[in-house]
Amino acid sequence: MIIVSACLVGYPCKYNGTDNKIEQIYQLIQDNKAIAVCPEVLGELSTPREPAEIVGGTGEEVLDGKARVMTCKGEDITQAFMIGAEEVLRIAQQANSVKAILKERSPSCGSTMIYSGEFNQRKIPGCGVTTALLRRNGIEVVSEESI
Numbered sequence: 001m002i003i004v005s006a007c008l009v010g011y012p013c014k015y016n017g018t019d020n021k022i023e024q025i026y027q028l029i030q031d032n033k034a035i036a037v038c039p040e041v042l043g044e045l046s047t048p049r050e051p052a053e054i055v056g057g058t059g060e061e062v063l064d065g066k067a068r069v070m071t072c073k074g075e076d077i078t079q080a081f082m083i084g085a086e087e088v089l090r091i092a093q094q095a096n097s098v099k100a101i102l103k104e105r106s107p108s109c110g111s112t113m114i115y116s117g118e119f120n121q122r123k124i125p126g127c128g129v130t131t132a133l134l135r136r137n138g139i140e141v142v143s144e145e146s147i
Contacts, residue, residue, distance in 0.1 A: 001033065001034065001035055001095040001096065001097050002028060002033060002034040002035070002097060002099050002100065002101060003034070003035055003037055003088065003091065003092045003095070003097045003099070003100035003101070003102075003134075003139070004025050004028060004029070004034045004035070004036050004037070004100065004101045004102070005020075005036070005037070005038065005101070005102045005103040005106070005109050005144070006036040006037055006038040006041070007019045007020045007021075007038065007103055008020050008021065008022050008025045008026075008036075008101065008102075008103060008144050009021060009022075009025055009026045009028075009029050009034075009036045010026055011036060011038065012047065013038040013040070013041050013047050014047070014048075015040075015047070015048060015049050015050070015051050015052065016048050016051075017047050017048035020103060020144070022144055024147065025101060025144060025147070028101075034101075035091060035092075035095055035097070037087075037088045037091055038084075039081065039084030039085050039087070039088045039108040039109065039129070039130040040080070040081070040084055040108055041084070042083070042084040042087040042088060043077075043079075043080035043081055043082070043083040043084025043085075043087070044080060044083065044084075045077065045080050045084075049071075050071035050072055050073055050075065051071065051072045051119070052069050052070060052071050052072070052077055052081075052107050053069070053070065053072075053107055053114070053115045053116070053117045053118075053119060054067055054068070054069055054070075054107050054114055054115075054117050054126075054128070054129070055067060055068050055069070055070045055117035056068060056117065057117075057126070058114060058124075058126030058127055058128075058132070059107070059108075059110070059114070059126065059127045059128045059129040059130070059131055059132035059133075060126070060127065060132045062078060062081065062082070062129045062132070063082075063129065063132050063133060063136070067117075069081045069107055069129065070117070072119050081107065081108060081129045081130075082129065084108060084129075084130065085108065085129045085130040085132075085133040085134075086133065088130050088133075088134065089130075089133050089134060089137055089139075092134060092137075092139055093137070097139060098138070098139060098140060099139065099140045099141075099142070100131075100134055100139055100140070100141045100142070101141075101142055101143070101144055101147060102128070102130065102131055102141055102142075102143065102144070103143075103144060104143040104144060104145050105123060106128050107128050107129065108128045108129050108130045108131075109128050109130055109131060110126070110127055110128040110131060110143075111127050111128075111131050111141045111142060111143045111146075112125065112126075112127070112143060113125060113126070114126045114127065114128055127141070
């Protein structure tokens with residue numbers, strides 16, 4: 001079973017209440033080959049919500065307690081991102097998942113690029129919180145842009 005970002009299959013769970021539906025990934029759900037998850041919703045964040053970025057590093061540093069996830073208004077929502085990542089890992093382990101297709105540039109799901117933490121649209125190399133946790137637990141994470 002493959003784990004996929006819920007926004008990629010049409011769930012309106014992006015921070016702005018929209019989705020990033022990709023038909024090819026949606027078909028994985030229809031064929032019972034994938035499970036859709038949104039770490040931010042699983043972390044009990046509302047939709048819509050303020051944009052958030054990792055400040056002071058990447059998802060790896062968030063897991064290590066060296067960086068934080070902040071909203072554009074300065075609210076620290078690191079704990080919600082950690083809870084959501086842990087819940088996605090639990091779901092993946094229960095489903096015996098070894099692969100995930102997650103939304104690039106997301107502070108949760110980004111696999112190669114995330115936003116800089118300065119809320120200026122600049123991208124930096126790195127991964128999101130959920131991606132970092134999944135990888136630490138042996139689950140391959142790829143971007144929707146790589147399929």
